[in-house]
Amino acid sequence: LPPPDGLRGPIKRSLTIAGHETSITLEPLFWRALEHAAKARALPLSALVAEIDALRILAEDPPNLASALRTWALSEARDG
Numbered sequence: 040l041p042p043p044d045g046l047r048g049p050i051k052r053s054l055t056i057a058g059h060e061t062s063i064t065l066e067p068l069f070w071r072a073l074e075h076a077a078k079a080r081a082l083p084l085s086a087l088v089a090e091i092d093a094l095r096i097l098a099e100d101p102p103n104l105a106s107a108l109r110t111w112a113l114s115e116a117r118d119g
Contacts, residue, residue, distance in 0.1 A: 056089045063088070063105055072112040 051064045065073075077087040088108065095107035102110070 054085045054088055056085060056092055061104070063108065065105055065108060069109050069112050072116055073108060076112070076115055 047067050049064045049066050050070060051062050052070070053060055053062050055061075073087060074084055077084045080087065082090075088104075091107055091111045092104055094111075095101050095104060098107075101107070
């Protein structure tokens with residue numbers, strides 16, 4: 040079954056992370072998952088993305104930020 044609002048392509052958003060403007064392209068489903076997780080933690084979306092980015096940078100072979108966000112959101116949905 041497709042998601043409730045259908046299968047849609049990626050959307051680019053600009054966020055400021057650690058004082059730097061960056062553009063991130065994710066599918067709407069992942070943006071919603073990140074927004075929900077940020078709200079549940081009483082954080083702005085940019086703060087949650089910054090936390091995930093900090094974890095990503097510590098990885099032995101860091102993925103790009105969009106991949107890290109997708110992986111984090113999927114893991115959060117699965118474990119939460």
